[in-house]
Amino acid sequence: MKKGILLVISGPAGSGKGTVNAHLLERDDFVYSVSATTRAPRPGEVDGVNYHFISKEEFLHRIEHGDMLEYTEYCGNYYGTPLKEAEEVLASGKNLILEIEVEGARNVKARYPDAVLVMLLPPSYSVQEQRLRGRGTETEEKILERLARAKEEILCAPAYDYVVYNRDGCDTEAAEDILAIVTSEKCSLRRNPTVAEDYLNA
Ligand code: 5GP
Numbered sequence: 001m002k003k004g005i006l007l008v009i010s011g012p013a014g015s016g017k018g019t020v021n022a023h024l025l026e027r028d029d030f031v032y033s034v035s036a037t038t039r040a041p042r043p044g045e046v047d048g049v050n051y052h053f054i055s056k057e058e059f060l061h062r063i064e065h066g067d068m069l070e071y072t073e074y075c076g077n078y079y080g081t082p083l084k085e086a087e088e089v090l091a092s093g094k095n096l097i098l099e100i101e102v103e104g105a106r107n108v109k110a111r112y113p114d115a116v117l118v119m120l121l122p123p124s125y126s127v128q129e130q131r132l133r134g135r136g137t138e139t140e141e142k143i144l145e146r147l148a149r150a151k152e153e154i155l156c157a158p159a160y161d162y163v164v165y166n167r168d169g170c171d172t173e174a175a176e177d178i179l180a181i182v183t184s185e186k187c188s189l190r191r192n193p194t195v196a197e198d199y200l201n202a
Pocket of ligand 1: 010072080100101
């Protein structure tokens with residue numbers, strides 16, 4: 001069975017990653033990688049669904065044991081992708097979505113050059129700011145910290161394979177763009193190097 005696509009989706013806070021990913025996850029060929037984090041849950045977030053919420057000690061223990069595919073420190077908390085779960089999903093042929101920030105994305109690409117890196121962006125920085133304030137889940141200090149981080153993250157866009165814009169009210173279209181990217185990657189000759197033998201011997 002062909003391995004699934006390791007799909008990294010990064011975007012600054014307010015880019016609408018969660019909403020766009022929810023569309024992709026309505027399909028049964030996409031699985032969401034539930035990250036581990038030391039951040040406290042936001043209202044409504046469920047342990048094991050949004051994140052595995054763990055202590056800093058537990059997180060450091062998992063890094064030491066090689067249990068993380070990648071990890072990073074972001075705005076004072078650790079975030080990381082559990083390795084075993086990721087490998088199992090990819091081996092099953094399903095596509096795995098990693099919703100992670102830019103440093104993690106770069107580490108994934110270094111470890112898995114076949115990974116597909118998508119940068120999801122709001123239409124502009126000012127729209128991003130409006131969305132972030134509208135969410136009302138963060139303190140002013142956290143909002144400013146995340147906006148500052150977004151300015152750094154956008155400079156990493158050239159390290160990505162694709163950019164997709166999430167315009168207001170157009171999250172379905174953004175998900176369709178990502179689906180088109182995955183389809184085109186699956187059809188690429190780079191991913192099908194034995195096409196002639198496969199065809200002649202089928
Ligand atoms: P939030 O606290 O808003 O849920 O996430 C903060 C940032 O951490 C987001 O950019 C999110 O995509 C990223 N993130 C979430 N999980 C992981 C992970 O496992 N690894 C890395 N490198 N970043 C993550």
